[in-house]
Amino acid sequence: MANLIDGKAIASKIRGEITAEIAALKTKGITPGLAVVLVGEDAASKVYVSMKEKACQDVGIFSDEHKLSADTTEAELLDLIDKLNCDLRIHGILVQLPLPKQINTERVLEAISPHKDVDGFHPYNVGRLVIGKPVFQPCTPYGVMVMLKETGIDLNGKEVVVVGRSNIVGKPVALMCLAQHATVTICHSRTKDLAAKVGNADVVIAAVGVPEMIKGNWIKPGAVVIDVGVNRVGEKKLVGDVEFGPAAERASAITPVPGGVGPMTITMLLQNTVESARRTCR
Numbered sequence: 516m517a518n519l520i521d522g523k524a525i526a527s528k529i530r531g532e533i534t535a536e537i538a539a540l541k542t543k544g545i546t547p548g549l550a551v552v553l554v555g556e557d558a559a560s561k562v563y564v565s566m567k568e569k570a571c572q573d574v575g576i577f578s579d580e581h582k583l584s585a586d587t588t589e590a591e592l593l594d595l596i597d598k599l600n601c602d603l604r605i606h607g608i609l610v611q612l613p614l615p616k617q618i619n620t621e622r623v624l625e626a627i628s629p630h631k632d633v634d635g636f637h638p639y640n641v642g643r644l645v646i647g648k649p650v651f652q653p654c655t656p657y658g659v660m661v662m663l664k665e666t667g668i669d670l671n672g673k674e675v676v677v678v679g680r681s682n683i684v685g686k687p688v689a690l691m692c693l694a695q696h697a698t699v700t701i702c703h704s705r706t707k708d709l710a711a712k713v714g715n716a717d718v719v720i721a722a723v724g725v726p727e728m729i730k731g732n733w734i735k736p737g738a739v740v741i742d743v744g745v746n747r748v749g750e751k752k753l754v755g756d757v758e759f760g761p762a763a764e765r766a767s768a769i770t771p772v773p774g775g776v777g778p779m780t781i782t783m784l785l786q787n788t789v790e791s792a793r794r795t796c797r
């Protein structure tokens with residue numbers, strides 16, 4: 516039976532360290548500030564945004580909330596971003612995704628100053644990651660890497676299979692694993708014989724957004740399984756992208772859903788915001 520990788524516990528430990536770092540910054544007259552922008556009424560986004568605001572309060576980050584209606588135009592959102600780019604109280608800007616259809620997500624992400632891009636989605640920060648000199652790294656993949664490190668899992672020479680090729684998780688986590696000297700395979704909807712690819716992995720990172728798509732009996736005995744999926748099934752139940760029970764019987768270590776990668780995402784957002792504030796006093 517696999518060891519459970521407790522994302523909640525790791526996140527809580529790191530948040531303690533972040534709280535201490537912020538207290539030290541405040542003695543130098545710097546209070547890290549994060550602008551959180553939500554456009555529209557998406558139920559999951561509302562939950563994530565309120566979790567982010569609460570996390571900011573807990574660690575001592577000034578959180579500047581902007582809740583805009585679902586019919587906000589792209590020009591209005593770009594105007595707000597311009598103002599936040601120039602606001603000296605703000606070290607990080609976060610626009611919650613997904614955005615409503617009338618707004619071009621790429622244009623919005625590119626409008627955020629790369630120096631305040633604590634989500635790590637701006638092409639400048641993506642490019643820094645590609646060349647192995649990251650500044651701000653996307654929070655979910657960054658959280659995955661911190662979890663692996665905290666659990667003592669070394670990727671050097673390992674076969675890592677990433678299932679999913681999104682800009683937010685799949686592609687960046689693959690680059691981060693490569694930087695840790697893993698041999699990385701990215702699988703996606705057109706991949707042939709996914710079961711065999713997953714079965715070859717020492718470490719599986721599942722980020723497809725399809726409930727329990729990765730079957731437990733595909734997992735190589737002793738492999739590590741990181742499940743990035745947070746899928747709502749029915750009214751209340753959350754499941755990952757991996758069939759947890761059968762996978763846990765074969766894996767050496769596995770993340771649960773909820774309580775695995777999810778809590779790390781917001782923790783790394785706090786970390787990036789503190790890093791951005793620290794950079795202002797260099």
Ligand SMILES: Nc1nc2c(c(=O)[nH]1)N[C@@H](CN(C=O)c1ccc(C(=O)N[C@@H](CCC(=O)O)C(=O)O)cc1)CN2
Binds near residue numbers: 562610611612655773
């Ligand atoms: N601007 C961004 N938008 C989105 C991001 C992002 O990193 N930046 N990621 C996701 C959503 N997300 C953060 O925004 C996020 C997802 C899940 C969790 C989390 O803690 N999940 C819990 C379960 C919470 C629940 O009950 O729903 C868990 O897995 O234990 C935090 C943040 C898309 N948009």
